[in-house]
Amino acid sequence: MLSLNKFVACAALWGAVSNTVFSQDEGTQPTDQPLSPSPVADMVIWGGPVYTADDSNPKAEAIAIEGGIIVFVGSRQDAERYVGDDTTILSLDGAALFPGFVDGHAHLHGIGERELTLNLEGTPSISALKETVALWRANEQPAVLVGRGWIETHWPEGRFPTRWDIDAVVADIPVILARADGHAIVINSKAMELAGISGDTTAPYGGEIIKNALGEPTGMLVDAAMSLATQLIPADTQDDIDRALVTGANVYARYGWTGLHNMSVPLSRVDALERLADAGDVKIRVYNAIEPEDAPSLFESGMRQNADGRIVTRAIKLYMDGALGSRGAALLEPYADAASSGLLLTTREQTMPLLQQALGSGIQIAMHAIGDRGNRLLLDWFEEAMNDIPTIERAIAIPRWRDEHTQIVNPEDLPRYAALGVIASMQPSHAIGDLHFAPARLGDERLVGAYAWSSLIASGATVIGGSDAPVERGDPMIEFYAAVHRHDLEGFQGENWHAEEAVRREEALKMFTLWPAYASFAEDRLGSITVGKEADLTAFDRDIMTIMPTDIPKTRAIMTIVKGQIAYKAD
Ligand SMILES: [Zn+2]
Structure with a gap:
């Protein structure tokens, strides 16, 4: 091509x-x-x-x-x-050329880790699971064989996998295979033996050791019981971490991303990324939002970057509430399918000092908020902090703070994003996955203002697009497709899924280029193909601005260029 x-x-x-x-x-x-x-x-x-x-x-x-x-x-x-x-x-x-695509919300280490461990996404049956595990074992010599991503919902066997299934293919080393949602694992008998789990073992509080009719553990461990076995997995060495970061960056260059906004990063990983980029091993751009524990250090140092400015660290990632799937998102009214309104993960008293310090030092706040209550509180707290610190006492007048996910927003709150200058950092693929269960959780009325990309853009807010990989695949074409089409990959949309919130292609393009550049304070040198800007470019094998929506997910990156250097080129 x-x-x-x-x-x-x-x-x-x-x-x-x-x-x-x-x-x-x-x-x-x-x-x-x-x-x-x-x-x-x-x-x-x-x-x-x-x-x-x-x-x-x-x-x-x-x-x-x-x-x-x-x-x-x-x-x-x-x-x-x-x-x-x-x-x-x-x-x-x-092929068609675009400004470099940037993933506005992803987790680089997890993306690399997913490549380096056994990936079981899409495994269609227990027999296929056994084949995949056997094949992996034939090529790898790990101390503990770790895999993730299986889900039994559509399996012909109609049951969970067991330790006996796994023993049939790998019995000599411990095997630990996590379900796609991360809330359950299946382990083999070797892992059970090393973890000291028997029929007499009591599950820790909040966990379950699944047993068969004879009272024997089947190898399935749920929630808190998983730690009995996961403690067998050796801690990552610095080499492991480096390998995951470099692998993640290479995978991302291959997808066509010239950069990502890397969420919830410990400062030790920022050090690693800067070192790896200086050595030429990380070729794409990484904009880091660090863990709150490391905030004092970033307030002290101010924005930091590596020698060539490829790795920039200027944000702190905070959490307001949980997620919708597990009913952890904080809602203004109870869930439609449960007697709960979700939960907050922080308090105003905990958060406000961080917000005030951030305003004084020019550090960006990127806060996770999913439910309509979570998003309203985020806007309230951001507004309060900005009212407390007058513009002249701020390091920068408009701090460009971010609401990570912005999933369910009360319609009354939609105009506040533009008014406060709060960036909505949204993941189109979440909407096309959640459309299968969000209506049940929320009821139809609350779907107004849910995943409301188009309304937010129309209100004047900056909306940036991201994937949340490895939670989602991290393919820019899945994200672009979801943003402009708002149907799942099988073409399903469902009633009341607010088709009008799909965005125009010109808007989708900016959600992954110009607007993430703004959200990382780099719009004067990145984000568009403009004379004088740095040459960050992505070429896709099809013209995604004109092809049928259903052809967008089939589109592949053929070249990724960062600052004029080829980071990836298809054969
Ligand atoms: Zn995330």
């Missing part, structure tokens, strides 16, 4: 190219591009549509890059003038 060739130009050819330009320009007076002297670019890209996310010049045919900076955006013909002896020419061959 993509041809890369050094342009073997000679003086004669260069002259011919220049002549073409001049002869075809005859009679018209070019206004914005100086004709001479012709600057020579490191790289020229053309051969497919270029979508810029820049309203002043939304579509182009070609771009030129010099020293990692975009120096030209315009017609193919004008781009010829930037071609010199050493210019690399990338022909898109019909």
Whole structure:
């Protein structure tokens, strides 16, 4: 799909190219591009549509890059003038070029870990599970075989896996396989033996050791009982952590992401990321929101970054409430399917000092909020802190604080995002997964204001798109599809799922490019294909601005460029 060739130009050819330009320009007076002297670019890209996310010049045919900076955006013909002896020419061959896609909410270490451990997502049956585990064991020599992602809901066997299933394929080392939701594991007999679990073992409070009719543990451990076995998993070494971070970054470059906003990061991992990026091992950009425990250190240091500015740390991640699936999201009224209103994970008294310090130091707050009560309190507290600290005493006037998820919002609160300048950081894939259970949890009335991307954008709020990987896959095309189509991957939407909250493609493009740049204080140098900005680019094999929505998830990244350097290129 993509041809890369050094342009073997000679003086004669260069002259011919220049002549073409001049002869075809005859009679018209070019206004914005100086004709001479012709600057020579490191790289020229053309051969497919270029979508810029820049309203002043939304579509182009070609771009030129010099020293990692975009120096030209315009017609193919004008781009010829930037071609010199050493210019690399990338022909898109019909693929489409975009500003670098950025995942506004993800967890890099978890993304890498998912690659490095056995991934059981999509396993269709117990017999398939056994085959996969046997195959993995044949190629790996782990002390403990750890896998995750199985779910038995649609299995033909119609039951949980057992230790005897696993023993049949791996009996010599402990095996621990987590269910997709992370609330249960199945282990083999070796793991049971090492963990000291027998028919007499009592499950810890909040957990269950599942037993068969004979009273024998089946190997299934639920919730708090999981720790009996997970303590067998050796703690990560620094090498393990490094490997997960580098793997995660490579996976993300392959998906087409030029960067991500990395949530809930311990400061020790920031150190690792800076070191790895300085060594050239992390090629995409990472914007870190750190754990609250490490907040004092970040307040002290202020915003920090590595040598080339690829790894930036300027935010603190906080939690307001739980999640919708487990009914932990804090609601204003009880759940429609349970006598509970969810739970808050913090208090105003705990949070307010952090907010005030953040305003004084220019550190960004990124706070998780899912339920309509959680989101309202977030807005209340943010507003209160901003009222307490006048603009002139702030490090920056508009602090660009973020509401991570913004899932269920009371319609009365929707206009407050724009009014307070609070960024809504939302994950389109959550909406197309949650559409299967959110109506039951919430009832139809509360679906007004739920996953309300379009309403928020229309109100003037900044909405950024993310995946929350590894909770979701982390594929930008699944996110883009969900944002513009609001149907699940099988094409299901359901009644009352507010189709009108799907966004226009131009808006979806900005949700993954220009707006995340704003949300990381980088819109003056990233986020659009604009002369003078850094060359962060993604090429996809199809034109996602025009193809059928159902073709969007089939689209693949063919090239990822960060600051003019190729971070990924398909064969
Ligand atoms: Zn998350």
